Amino acid sequence: MIDLDFTESLLKHFTHVTKRHHDDCLTLDCGESDVNKLFLHLRDEETFDLLVDLTAIDHGETAEFRFSVVSHLYSRIHRDYLRIHSICEDNESPKFPSVSSIFPAANWHEREAFDMFGIHFSDHPNLKRILMWDEYPYYPLRKDFPLAGIETPLPAADVAEVTNASVDPAPMMGGPFVASSDGTMSESEPRAKDESWTEESEKPS
Amino acid sequence: MTANEVAYNGKVEGDVIVTKADAVINWIRKHSVWPMPMGLACCAIELMASAASRYDISRFGMEVMRFSPRQSDCMIVAGTVTYKMAEVVRRIYDQMGDPKWVVAMGACASTGGMYRSYAVMQGVDTIVPVDVYVSGCPPRPEALLDAMMKLQDKIGRESSVKNLSGVKEAAVAS
Numbered sequence A: 001m002i003d004l005d006f007t008e009s010l011l012k013h014f015t016h017v018t019k020r021h022h023d024d025c026l027t028l029d030c031g032e033s034d035v036n037k038l039f040l041h042l043r044d045e046e047t048f049d050l051l052v053d054l055t056a057i058d059h060g061e062t063a064e065f066r067f068s069v070v071s072h073l074y075s076r077i078h079r080d081y082l083r084i085h086s087i088c089e090d091n092e093s094p095k096f097p098s099v100s101s102i103f104p105a106a107n108w109h110e111r112e113a114f115d116m117f118g119i120h121f122s123d124h125p126n127l128k129r130i131l132m133w134d135e136y137p138y139y140p141l142r143k144d145f146p147l148a149g150i151e152t153p154l155p156a157a158d159v160a161e162v163t164n165a166s167v168d169p170a171p172m173m174g175g176p177f178v179a180s181s182d183g184t185m186s187e188s189e190p191r192a193k194d195e196s197w198t199e200e201s202e203k204p205s
Numbered sequence B: 001m002t003a004n005e006v007a008y009n010g011k012v013e014g015d016v017i018v019t020k021a022d023a024v025i026n027w028i029r030k031h032s033v034w035p036m037p038m039g040l041a042c043c044a045i046e047l048m049a050s051a052a053s054r055y056d057i058s059r060f061g062m063e064v065m066r067f068s069p070r071q072s073d074c075m076i077v078a079g080t081v082t083y084k085m086a087e088v089v090r091r092i093y094d095q096m097g098d099p100k101w102v103v104a105m106g107a108c109a110s111t112g113g114m115y116r117s118y119a120v121m122q123g124v125d126t127i128v129p130v131d132v133y134v135s136g137c138p139p140r141p142e143a144l145l146d147a148m149m150k151l152q153d154k155i156g157r158e159s160s161v162k163n164l165s166g167v168k169e170a171a172v173a174s
C-alpha cells in the first residue's frame, strides 16, 4: 500500500503536484509541463513501472478546462495503483506531452485518446487514428458528438460510388443500447433505452 | 414431380436424360456451395461451431470453407460490419467469381444489431446484395444450417442460363 510518507515526500519533491479528492487509489493533479518529469521519477525512483491505462475525459463544452488526461500507474512493490490527472490548458485544440518515450505502452493509448477526443500528443512517434479511419473528420467521444454519428462519406470512394453508400446517423429506434451509471447491478447493466422517434413523437433532444 | 427436378428412369429412357439446362446447373450449384467465412465478430464463433463435428455443415454439402474469395461462391457475413471494415467486405465480394451469394448472419450483419452507433454500418445490405438474413444474436448453428438450406432452395429456383450478376448489381445501386 502507498503510505503517507510516500505521498508527502513526493509532494515535497514536486511542488506543483497536488493531491486530488479520491475514493479509491491516490490521485494527483499534475500540470502538462511536469508530467514527463513526474512519470520518469515514478518509474525510476518509486517503482511505479507499469502503465495500466491512459485516457482522456471531456468535461463538457461549458467547463473551464474542457479536457484532461488521466493515467493509471501500478507498482509491484507498493502493490498499489496511482492515478495522475492532468488538465489540458487549451480547450480549442488540446495538446499534451507524450509519455510514450517513458512508457512504450502509452503509444497506442495516446493514439486512442487522439482518435476519440482529438488531443494532440506532442513528440508522439506515430500520432494517427487507431480506431476510426484516417480521414474521419470528428472526435466521437467528445460530449458534443451524437452517439448516432454524423453523415460523412464512406472511407473508400470507389466502393461508395458503386454502392451509393455513405456513413449515416444510426436510427435510435429501440436504442441506444447502453449501461447507466447508477442503480443496482441488475438495473445498470446494458439495456435498450427506448429513445424511439417517429413522425408522431418528436426526437428527444 | 415439379418441372425443375432432374428425373431419370433407366427403363423408360435408356441412356438418355432429358431435362432443362436450368435444372441441371442449379442442381450442381446448390450441392457444392463453397462458403467464404467473413467472420467479423462473435457470430463467427457460431459459424465455426456449425462447421465442427456436432452440427457438421458438411451433411449439406457446404463444408469447404475457403479463405480466398476467388475459390468461394457464398459469403457468410458473420459479425458486426463497421464502416472501416465495409470497404474490405465489398472488395472481397468483388473478388468472388460469379455466381455468388451472400448470407447475413446475425442481427449485426442484417441490421447493425444492438450497435446503434457512429461506427457500425446498419446492415451489410447497404454495400452487398444479401440473399438470406439470419436472425439471432448470435443465431444458433441450426439457424445457420436452416439459412443455408434456404439458400439452396433459392439457388434451385434461379434461372441460371441467364447471367444473373448484372441484375444483382442493379438491385444494389437502386
Ligand code: SF4
Residues within 6 Å of the ligand: B041, B042, B043, B044, B078, B079, B080, B105, B106, B107, B108, B109, B113, B136, B137, B138, B139
Ligand atoms: S449479432 Fe450478436 S453475436 Fe452476432 S456479431 Fe452481433 S453482437 Fe455478436
